[in-house]
Amino acid sequence: MARFQHTVTLAPVPRRWFESCVATLHDLAEDTDAEGARLRLPDGRPLPGLVLARGPHLRPGARYRPVNEESGEPEADQCVTVRAWDRRRETALEVVTVDGAPDHPARLDCALTLTSAERPREASLSVTLTPSDGKRDKHLGGTGRVHLDLDGWWRATGRGRHPSRAPLTGTLTHAYARVGVTVVPRPAPDGRWLVTVKIRAGGRSFARPLVPLAAALLGRRARRACAESLDRAAETWNAQVPALVHMDAERLRAELTDALLGARRAHTGKE
Numbered sequence: 132m133a134r135f136q137h138t139v140t141l142a143p144v145p146r147r148w149f150e151s152c153v154a155t156l157h158d159l160a161e162d163t164d165a166e167g168a169r170l171r172l173p174d175g176r177p178l179p180g181l182v183l184a185r186g187p188h189l190r191p192g193a194r195y196r197p198v199n200e201e202s203g204e205p206e207a208d209q210c211v212t213v214r215a216w217d218r219r220r221e222t223a224l225e226v227v228t229v230d231g232a233p234d235h236p237a238r239l240d241c242a243l244t245l246t247s248a249e250r251p252r253e254a255s256l257s258v259t260l261t262p263s264d265g266k267r268d269k270h271l272g273g274t275g276r277v278h279l280d281l282d283g284w285w286r287a288t289g290r291g292r293h294p295s296r297a298p299l300t301g302t303l304t305h306a307y308a309r310v311g312v313t314v315v316p317r318p319a320p321d322g323r324w325l326v327t328v329k330i331r332a333g334g335r336s337f338a339r340p341l342v343p344l345a346a347a348l349l350g351r352r353a354r355r356a357c358a359e360s361l362d363r364a365a366e367t368w369n370a371q372v373p374a375l376v377h378m379d380a381e382r383l384r385a386e387l388t389d390a391l392l393g394a395r396r397a398h399t400g401k402e
Contacts, residue, residue, distance in 0.1 A: 135330040137358045139365035140323050141316075142372045146285045150251060155384050157218055157248045160189060168205075172388060179392065189216045218248040235271065237262040254279045277301040288316045288324055309333050328361060 162173040165188035170178040179198075182205050186193035193213040196205035208230070214223035226241040240259045246252050255278045262271040283298035299314035311331045316324045378386065 133332040133353075135332075135354050135357055136327065137354075137361050138325055138327045139361050140319060140369075141326050141365055142369045142376075143288065143322060143324050144372060144376055146281075148376045149281075151380050152383060153245070153248055153251050155380055155387065157222070159384060159387055163188070172391065174388075176392065184210065186213075189213055191215055214242070215244075221246050222248055235262065237271070251281050253281060273303065273305040275301070275303045284316060288318055290318060293317070326365075330357065 159173070163178060164171045164173075165183045168182040168184065170181060170183060170188075172178055180200075181195055181197055184194045184196045184205055191213055195211045196207075197209055198204065199206055209228045210226075212225045212227070214225055215221045216223075222245045224243045226243075228239045228241075230237045230239070238261045240257075240261070242255075242257045244253075244255045246254075255276070257277075258275040260271070260273050278300050280294070280296070280298040283294040283296065287293050287298055297313035297315045301312040301314075303310040303312075309332070313329045314326060315329075316326045319325045375383075
């Protein structure tokens, strides 16, 4: 078993702002109208790059596809499906991408779940890679899962009683290896978050004894690379998040709308 631990300092995100952000995202989606396959933003402008391919807008079973910039036709190898859309209970989306490359054909399934939008308590993400190359399926496939206990996260960053379990956990499972990740925040004296990331990696099947060997040979270099990656991610977070959390709901909605239209402006060259 190989182990790694590193702590970074992050700018805090107020829970009230986060919940406002989630509500704004849902409002923007619900205020978007569907005219046949075409989607229009609340101000009437068409939403570029995405069409409604099946079902009523935002109802369970509704399916959306990105649009190919060159042909203007919906992409056949990627889709987003609404599995649940209930602000009081659960929002669930599934994203499927099929890669038909001759050398490594594969299917990637991603499922995102939020409970609930009115007062977010839990969020989870699962990813499954399923190669369709016969004998190599076992070697190239894998699954990943991330679970975030939002109630536990804000309890851990407060000054009261901390949760007994890590609020953010993840696993990555392959035929020959399994990686577990836990993320635990705690309040820093200056009000920021001290976030500790712990990683445990172990081999499976005949590769079980190889992970300790690899850790012994490459451990220092791997740990340094992981620490540097986390530090860079923290720098990006601290450079961008403080400005975002000072936005009110109206400004945030405008920024999200501009982001959705950004692809169109870049494609047409218009401002």
